[in-house]
Structure formats: structure tokens, C-alpha cells
Amino acid sequence: MARSTIALGMEGSANKIGIGIMEHAPSGEARVLxxxxxxxxxxxxxxFLPKDTAAHHQEHVIQLVRAALSEAGIKPTQVDCICFTKGPGMGAPLTSVAVVARTLSLLWNKxxxxxxxxxxxxxxxxxxxxAQNPVILYVSGGNTQVIAYSERRYHxxxxxxxxxxxxCLDRFARIVNLPNDPSPGYNIEQAAKRGSQYIELPYAVKGMDVSFSGILAYIETIANEQLSAGTCTVEDLCFSLQETLFAxxxxxxxxxxAHVGSTEVMIVGGVGCNERLQEMMGKMVKQRGGHLFATDERFCIDNGLMIAQAGLLMFKTGHVTPLEETWCTQRFRTDEVLVTWRD
Structure with missing residues (x-):
């Protein structure tokens, strides 16, 4: 009789350390444990500096593994594979979590x-x-990509x-001294809701690519010159920055x-939680007769569950990473991965 397959996922590529456990039933149904x-x-x-972030992950990872196993109500013997983020991300945090994944693999023989x-x-x-086959907007602290699936690759x-x-958002939050708790992007989003004056910023779309560094430099100059003069507020700048970047x-x-003929858009990554981005994207997609897909902060912000889900799909199609290949890389492009689990 066929049984469920269970994966433990470990994510630590930036300032979040997450452990998730995913179960796939014989029918293929996925269940969050x-x-x-x-x-x-x-x-x-x-x-956040790489060295300090890695130390944070090392401090919390073992207790999070225990908490995840307890929440799932399972024992290590019931885990079929251990999945970890290989990259991209910050080198020291990535490596600190990969070391724990290797250790558990050897201890549990998984x-x-x-x-x-x-x-x-x-x-x-x-x-x-x-979502069936959407155009994907992947927006996070370290990545910004527009992606579509074709012929076993996410292009x-x-x-x-x-x-x-x-x-860009995080660095602007530092310029205007917004708190990092719960996240800089969230605090910019809340401040933007109180902004009333739109300040024109550079608009840097280059074909299908975008550029944000010049916008950041420009708005930093405005912040230094106009905030002290009282001609605009931090809220106005947050509002203006969001509107420009999201447009x-x-x-x-x-x-x-238009290029791929899709009517679906899915937003993923930590910035994908932003309600204004979802609203602007939703209006565009609706005008094209399509549908927007997005998730809340449980799933769009970096988490171990997403690593368990993707790893389990890979594992079920025969993919296992030998111990000598479990090194991490800060540069690991999306289109390098052969997607064996999709038609």
C-alpha cells in the first residue's frame, strides 16, 4: 500500500531562519504539517550583516527543528528527505543552515x-x-524577476x-530611519498609506528589465534636501517610491x-505581501481578463515550508543531492534548474 512522503525543509538565505514540514499523500495532495x-x-x-545573521540562525535552528517536529506530530524516522536552500542568498547564513541539514542527514540517515x-x-x-501556468513576478530583498514556465525550465x-x-525599499527605510520590526518594507507600506503628495521619480524600465539603484540615489537626495525644509514628508516619499517601483x-x-499569452499572474517573494502591489497588479490583470494569484505573509515571506515543497517535488522525481555536492552558492539562477516534476 502506498504511503505519504514527508520532507523537512530548511531556509536561511537571508535574515529569516525557517523550518517547514510538508506531506504529500499518495494521491498527490499536499498537506502543511x-x-x-x-x-x-x-x-x-x-x-543585517552576513556574520551576525549566520550567528542568529545558528542560535535558533535546532530549537526550530524540534518545534516543527512537535507541531507536525512526527518523529525523525518518519521524514523521507531533508531539503535545504542551496542558493541564491547570503553566503554565511546559507552555509550555517546547510551544515545543520548535513548533520541531520547523517544522524537520521536521510x-x-x-x-x-x-x-x-x-x-x-x-x-x-x-495557479495553473501563470506569469510569475518574483520580488524579494535579493531578487526581482519576471518568469514564465516552458519546456521544463522557469525562464x-x-x-x-x-x-x-x-x-531598494530596505535601503530607503534606513535612509529615513524607519524601524526594521517587523520589516522595513511593511513599515514603508504603512507609511505610504498616509502619503498625500506624489513626488516624481525616475522611471527606469529598459525593455523587459528594470533598474532601481538610480531611483534610490535620487530619492535619497530629495530626502536630504526636502525633509528638513518641510516641503514633503517621509510618508509622501514612501508613497511616491512605492507607486513608481510597482508601476x-x-x-x-x-x-x-502578452508575450506568452497567459491570463494568470502569480506574485511570490517577500515584497509580494504588499497590498498596494497586489492592488495595482490586480487592476492590470483584470483589464486583460485574467486572474491574479498571491499569498499572505505565512507563505510569501521566506519560510522552510517552501523549501520542503519544492524539495519534495524534486525528491519524488528521483533528485537527491550527494553529500559532496551540498555546497551553497550565492548565485544560483532560476533558469538553471531542470524542472522534472512538470510536463
């Missing part, structure tokens, strides 16, 4: 599956939303040519929809 997470939060005006971080986001989104149709949209993302996503 556990999804626990801790976030490394720094004081206002500061980012196979390892190295997962691409972006693929994790995509497959988590597909599972939660039931990148457009991307940032410098910094990611989440990184650029909507434009490139719409162009990808």
Missing part, C-alpha cells in the same frame, strides 16, 4: 535535496493558490539589472503576459 520561523531584526537605520530559493517560492505559490523574461526591489513591475509583467 509545520511552518515555524524566526527573523533577525536589527536596530533602525541598520541592515537523503538531502538542495533547493533553489526562487523555485521554492514558485512551487509554494503554485501549491497554495492552485526569466525580465529582471533587475542592479539591486532588487526589496533591497515598473506591473509594466514588465504585462509585457510578459
Amino acid at each position: 509545520a511552518n515555524v520561523r524566526r527573523t533577525y531584526i536589527t536596530p533602525p537605520g541598520q541592515g 537523503p538531502l535535496v538542495g533547493v533553489n530559493h526562487c523555485i521554492g517560492h514558485i512551487e509554494m505559490g503554485r501549491m497554495i493558490t492552485s 526569466i523574461f525580465g529582471e533587475t539589472i542592479d539591486i532588487a526591489v526589496g533591497n 515598473m513591475l506591473v509594466e514588465t509583467t504585462e509585457r510578459a503576459m
